[in-house]
Amino acid sequence: xxxxxxxxxxxxxGVPAHNYARGYLGGTPHHSLWYMNAFLIPxxxxxxxxxxxxxxxxxxxxxxxxxxxxxxxxxxxAIATDSLALIISRIVQGAxxxxxxxxxxxxxxxxxxxxxxxxxKGLFVVTFAFSATIGVAYGxxxxxxxxxxxxxxxLALIQFxxxxxxxxxLPKDQGxxxxxLDWITFILCSAGFGTFSISLIYGNQHEWFQSKTYIxxxxxxxxxxxxxxxxxxxxxxxxxxxxxxxxxxxxSSINISVxxxxxYLIFAIVPEFMISVTHNTIATYSGPFFLFSAASTITIYIFxxxxxxxxxxxxxxxxxxxxxxxxxxxxxxxxxxxxxxxxQSNQTITIQLILLxxxxxxxxxxxxMAFATIPAELxxxxxxxxxxGGNLAKVFGGALSGGIDTVSTQGSWERFRSHINQTSIGxxxxxxxxNNQMIEGIHAHNWNQASLDMINHSLSHQAAVVSYINQAxxxxxxxICFGALPFLHRERQDKA
Numbered sequence: 065x066x067x068x069x070x071x072x073x074x075x076x077x078g079v080p081a082h083n084y085a086r087g088y089l090g091g092t093p094h095h096s097l098w099y100m101n102a103f104l105i106p107x108x109x110x111x112x113x114x115x116x117x118x119x120x121x122x123x124x125x126x127x128x129x130x131x132x133x134x135x136x137x138x139x140x141x142a143i144a145t146d147s148l149a150l151i152i153s154r155i156v157q158g159a160x161x162x163x164x165x166x167x168x169x170x171x172x173x174x175x176x177x178x179x180x181x182x183x184x185k186g187l188f189v190v191t192f193a194f195s196a197t198i199g200v201a202y203g204x205x206x207x208x209x210x211x212x213x214x215x216x217x218x219l220a221l222i223q224f225x226x227x228x229x230x231x232x233x234l235p236k237d238q239g240x241x242x243x244x245l246d247w248i249t250f251i252l253c254s255a256g257f258g259t260f261s262i263s264l265i266y267g268n269q270h271e272w273f274q275s276k277t278y279i280x281x282x283x284x285x286x287x288x289x290x291x292x293x294x295x296x297x298x299x300x301x302x303x304x305x306x307x308x309x310x311x312x313x314x315x316s317s318i319n320i321s322v323x324x325x326x327x328y329l330i331f332a333i334v335p336e337f338m339i340s341v342t343h344n345t346i347a348t349y350s351g352p353f354f355l356f357s358a359a360s361t362i363t364i365y366i367f368x369x370x371x372x373x374x375x376x377x378x379x380x381x382x383x384x385x386x387x388x389x390x391x392x393x394x395x396x397x398x399x400x401x402x403x404x405x406x407x408q409s410n411q412t413i414t415i416q417l418i419l420l421x422x423x424x425x426x427x428x429x430x431x432x433m434a435f436a437t438i439p440a441e442l443x444x445x446x447x448x449x450x451x452x453g454g455n456l457a458k459v460f461g462g463a464l465s466g467g468i469d470t471v472s473t474q475g476s477w478e479r480f481r482s483h484i485n486q487t488s489i490g491x492x493x494x495x496x497x498x499n500n501q502m503i504e505g506i507h508a509h510n511w512n513q514a515s516l517d518m519i520n521h522s523l524s525h526q527a528a529v530v531s532y533i534n535q536a537x538x539x540x541x542x543x544i545c546f547g548a549l550p551f552l553h554r555e556r557q558d559k560a
Contacts (some may be wrong), residue, residue, distance in 0.1 A: 065228075066223065066225065066226030067127075067131060067164040067165070067167065067223070067226050067230075068165065068168035068169065068172070068188070068191050068192060068195065068223055069169040069191055069194075069195040069222065070134065070164065070195075070219045070222055070223045070226070071134075071161045071164045071165035071168065071195075071381075072165070072191075072192055072199070073195045073196075073198060073199045073202060073219065074103060074138070074157060074161055074199075074202075074219055074456070075103060075107065075161070075199070075455065076106055076195070076197070076198070076199020076200060077100070077199050077200070077202075077203040077215060081203030081204055081206075081207045081212060081215070081346060082096035082097075082099040082100055082203075082208040082212075083096045084208075085099065085150065085207070085212040086099070086147070087114055088212070089114035089144065089146050089147045089150060090146065091144070091147040092146070094206075094269050094437050095147045095151075097149055097265060097269075097466065098147075098265070099147075099151060100154075101261070101262075101265055101459060101462070101482075102151045102152075102154035102155050102158065103154040103155070103157050103158040103161070103453050104158065104458055104459050105158065105258055105261050105262065105459055106155050106158035106159050106162070106258075107157075107158035107159070107161050107162045107165070107455055108158075108162075108257070108261075108452050108455040108456045108459065109162075109250075109253065109254045109257060109258050109452075110158070110159055110162035110163070111165065111166055111448045111451050111452040111455065112250075112253065112302065112303060112448055112449065112452045113245075113250050113302065113303075113443030113448075114162060114163055114166030114167065114444060114448040115124070115166065115244065115303050115304060115307075115442075115444050115449075116245055116246075116302065116303055116304070116443075116445075117168075117245070117447050118166075118167065118185035118239075118444050119239065119240055119243045119250075120239050120240055120241070120245060121239040122236070122237045122238055122239035123167065123171075123234070123444075124230075124234050124236045124237050125166050125238050125239065126163055126167060126376040127230045127234055128227070128230065128231055129163075130160050130162075130163025130167065130225055131160060131163075131164055131224075131226065131227040131230065132160070132227065133156060133159055133160030133163070134156075134157055134159075134160025134161050134163075134164055134223055135160070135205060135220050135223050135224055135227065136156055136160070137153050137154065137155075137156030137157030137158070137160055137161075138155060138157060138160070138216045138217070138219050138220035138223065139216070139217070139220050140153030140215040140218065141153040141157065141213075142213045142214075142216040142217040143187045143213070145435050147164075153216075153499050162448075164223075164469075165447070165448075165451050166237075166444055166447050166448035166451065166505070167294060167444060167447075168188075168447075169188060169192075169443070169444070169446075169447025169448070169450070169451060170184065170443040170444025170445070170446070170447040170448070171184070171443070171444075172184040172187055172188035172529070173185055173188055173435040173438065173443045173446070173447055174435070174438060174439070174440035174441075174442070174443025174446075175445075177432055178440070180370070181370075182213060182369040182370035183369075183370030184370070185368075185369055185432060185435060185510075186368035186369045186370035186371035186372065186375070187368075187369055187370070187371060188431070188435075189364050189428050189431050189432060189445075190290065190361060190365050190368050190371065191432070192428075193360050193361050193364045193424070193425060193428050194357060194360075194361040196329065197353075197356060197360045197361070197421065197424065198357040199530075200331075200335055200349075200350075200353045201351075201353035201354040201356075201357060202215070202347045202349040202350075202543065203215055203346075203352040204335070204346035204347060204349060205346075205347060205350040206218070206286070207346055208345060208346050208347035208350070209347065209422050219236065228366070228414050234435075235311035243391045245346070246299055246301070246302050248295065248299070249292065249296055249299055250302060252288055252291045252292035252295055253288075253292050253296075253302065253490070255284060255286075255287075255288030255291075255292075256285055256286075256287075256288030256289035256290075256292045257285075257288075257289070257292075257456065258285075259281055259284045259285035259288060259459070260281075260282070260285035260286075260288075260289065261456070261459045261463070262281060263278055263281035263282045263285055264459075264460065264463035264467075265462075265466070266278055266281060267281075267282070268463065268466045268467050268470055274350075295381060296399055302447050302522070303448070303449065304442060304445045305551070306442060307438070307442045307445050307446050307449065309433040310437055310438055310446075311554050312380065312433055312436060312437060312553050312554060313434050313437070313438055313446055314550075315433070315553050315554075316431070316433045316450070316553070317434060317449055317450050317453050318453075318549075319387075319430050319546075319549045319550060319552075320430050320431070320450060320453055320454050320457075320512070321385040321453030321454060321456070321457045322457070322546060322549065323342055323391055323427065323430070323543065323546050323549065324453075324457040324458065324461070325344035325457035325458075325460055325461045325464075325542070326426070326539050326543050326546065327394060327427075327539070328457065328458045328461030328462060328465070328543040329461050329464065329465050329468075329535050329538060329539040330394075330398055330401070330420070330535070330536065330539050331461075332461065332462050332465035332466075333465060333469070333531070333532055333535050333536070334401075334413070334417070334529070335349055335353070336528075337528060337529075337532045338352075338413060340524070340525070340528050341406050341525050341527070341528050341529060341532070342407065342408055342409075342410060342413065344410065348410075351414075351525070351551075352410065352413060352417045353417065354416040355414060355417060355418050355421070356417040356418060356420060356424075357421065358421070359417075359418045359419075359420075359421030359422050359424075359425065360421035360422070360424040360425045360428075361425070362423075362425070363422050363425025363426060363428075364425040364426075364428045365426075366425075366427075367383075367386065367429060367432070369432070369553075380433055380436060380553055380554075383429040383432055383434065383550075383553075384429070384550040384551055384553045385550075386426050386429045387426060387427055387429040387430050387433070387550035388547050388548070388549075388550040388551060389423075389548055390422075390423045390424065390425070390426025390428075390429070391425050391426075391427055391543050391547045391549070391550065392544055392547035393419065393422065393423035393426065393523070394420060394423035394424065394427065394539075394543050395539070395540045395541070395542070395543030395544035395546075395547065396540065396544065397416055397419045397423060397540075398420075398422050398536045398537075398539040398540035398543060399536070399537065399541075399544075401413075401415060401416050401532075401536040401540075402533045402536035402537040402540060404528060404529060404532060404533060404536075406525040406526060406528075406529050428548065429550070431450070433550075433553055434446065434450055435447075443499075444515035450495050465535055466540070468531065468534055468535050469531045469535070472527065472530045472531035472534045472535075473527040473528070473530070473531055474508065489524075497510040
């Protein structure tokens with residue numbers, strides 16, 4: 065559980081907390097995105113290989129060395145003195161976290177033993193829901209009241225304790241020395257998906273096809289993906305193909321990836337919106353996000369088997385209804401969030417985040433259905449595939465969010481100036497002397513530095529609001545459509 069907690073929370077630390085770190089390290093505004101994706105991309109790619117690595121080297125060996133790599137990356141981030149050092153440390157973190165996440169998910173969803181199977185599944189969904197949603201609040205509060213370095217140092221301490229317990233008590237097992245590792249397919253997978261993920265972030269920061277580097281990255285990714293799918297279909301498997309014989313697992317894995325792609329569009333914009341538009345700090349937005357995490361965790365606990373003896377929705381049939389309600393509820397709340405302005409109140413945003421948390425808890429039924437009938441020997445591979453899709457969806461969702469933000473905020477003076485008089489309280493004291501001259505251009509004799517700063521600030525708010533509305537609307541429309549996906553689960557595998 066400790067490994068799963070550290071794995072999930074390290075990937076959930078928000079951009080605002082990384083912006084705080086960027087200020088100390090002298091980075092540019094672009095660096096905070098690289099701090100996050102330097103962790104997510106390598107973790108996603110290595111995750112898909114964890115099942116075969118565990119089969120060859122054994123669970124004890126992987127559970128011993130994986131956390132060590134993670135701890136080294138966490139300590140490196142805690143003592144980093146420049147942006148490059150933090151990015152390298154985050155890459156190391158991602159490599160170690162991939163092993164931790166895959167093993168923890170596999171152990172709780174099958175390796176814990178048949179008698180404790182329900183307890184393991186319940187612990188997995190509750191722990192994962194809590195740690196994956198508390199990261200924004202935890203990162204913001206710790207950065208504000210203590211130091212952003214404490215985030216990584218505290219995770220390193222927790223991970224070290226879990227590593228000691230694993231090293232001391234986990235029974236040693238033997239791997240299969242004859243098991244083959246298809247490194248070529250893994251390299252092609254990394255070149256394809258990894259380079260494509262990097263190209264999305266780089267392209268948005270460097271005007272897409274106007275950058276030769278972006279064109280090169282895109283070409284490499286396309287070639288890598290083509291070669292990967294050709295080799296994957298004809299070579300020794302990169303992962304155990306038996307896992308795909310469980311149709312409910314396949315459906316859940318697809319649903320999780322597709323739906324989380326949309327969900328992360330909202331996750332990517334709310335913290336920045338609360339800071340740039342509604343005048344929050346990373347400390348004050350932590351409260352609403354803590355309530356979001358609490359709502360999500362409490363909701364999934366109501367449906368968690370094993371740890372809640374009176375849990376609801378015991379069959380795949382009822383779980384798919386709950387999952388669908390969660391997806392549609394998230395979409396409807398997103399559309400409500402799109403009805404906003406620069407005068408949005410924190411109280412309204414807090415209520416919206418609580419509703420998102422409840423919907424997210426309902427959606428976590430997909431994780432319960434994914435592992436409902438997976439054999440114990442395939443649990444690690446199944447866990448790795450599911451988390452691979454979810455993390456890659458987060459990368460793609462964040463990249464699309466950044467692209468929408470760029471397009472939305474690239475507007476002219478004419479596009480945003482009509483909103484200034486009505487919505488910018490801070491401009492009231494400038495209304496009388498300017499007398500609407502500000503919307504005629506900057507040739508009026510009444511302009512001064514203070515009024516220019518206030519107007520530019522207001523324009524920035526309006527651009528951020530437009531971006532927020534666009535992304536929330538897209539998220540809501542997508543999720544309402546995706547609400548039908550949980551009903552693809554088959555009844556023949558319905559079980560308590």
